[in-house]
Amino acid sequence: MACRISELVLDCRDPEELARFWCAVLGFVRLEDDEDGSIEIGPESGFGGPVSTIVLVPSAEPRRGKLPLHFDVSPTDRDQDAELERLLAVGARPVDVGQSAEASWHVLADPEGNEFCLLRRRLDPA
Incomplete structure (x- = not known):
């Protein structure tokens, strides 16, 4: 048995803005908002389907490099x-x-x- 990528997690300054952007790009919907400010987006079928979801996690840390x-x-x-x-x-x-x-x-x-x-x-x- 092998693993499958279920979620892609991206640290970001503004999860709201990136959720709107990536939902528009990928045709995703907002699936879940967490208490820590994280937002999960994905296909309407939700987590666990054939397409990975994306979790946008707020981070105040500046990104270093590419x-x-x-x-x-x-x-x-x-x-x-x-x-x-x-x-x-x-x-x-x-x-x-x-x-x-x-x-x-x-x-x-x-x-x-x-x-x-x-x-x-x-x-x-x-």
């Missing part, structure tokens, strides 16, 4: 250009990490500067 992990997201109902336009409209911003102009992905950042990539390949909605 995160060693990032999300790759793929469009599900439109092409990459249309999805890029949508992500920029909900608050993503482009990031130059030295990628070439011919790269098949776009590097973006969420409102707190966490980088993620928008891939070209479309996936079926989960």
Whole structure:
């Protein structure tokens, strides 16, 4: 038997803002608010389904350097250009990490500067 990633936990300055952003990006809903200010978001089916949830944990500690992990997201109902336009409209911003102009992905950042990539390949909605 193997393990499965059930939650991704992200320390952040403003869980409310990131919950709104990532719910808009991923089509997630707010699942649970904890007393410590943490917010869990995920698919409507909730925790334990085929898609991992994200827990946004408030942290006053400044982040040091680039995160060693990032999300790759793929469009599900439109092409990459249309999805890029949508992500920029909900608050993503482009990031130059030295990628070439011919790269098949776009590097973006969420409102707190966490980088993620928008891939070209479309996936079926989960």
